[in-house]
Amino acid sequence: MRVTEKGQVTIPKDIRDRLKIGPGSEVDFIADEKGARLVVLSSRLEASQDDFESWLDSMSGTLDTGGMTTEEFMEWLRGPRDDLGSY
Numbered sequence: 482m483r484v485t486e487k488g489q490v491t492i493p494k495d496i497r498d499r500l501k502i503g504p505g506s507e508v509d510f511i512a513d514e515k516g517a518r519l520v521v522l523s524s525r526l527e528a529s530q531d532d533f534e535s536w537l538d539s540m541s542g543t544l545d546t547g548g549m550t551t552e553e554f555m556e557w558l559r560g561p562r563d564d565l566g567s568y
Contacts, residue, residue, distance in 0.1 A: 492508075
């Protein structure tokens, strides 16, 4: 690969596909004793509906609000609202 005047390089397609690197992905270069390594920080390839549904199923039941209602949970999360006067 050749480095452009702006310091940019093109990651070959076979490597982008293998590492699931797409537009919006974040990568970093880590210098080590052998030179540098490309590290994928986040992958942004378009996910299919099946991928999303699988992820959603895997998250089911992972949040335990301890029996709080939505309003109670939001108050716990954000703190009491100060824009509502006392009644």
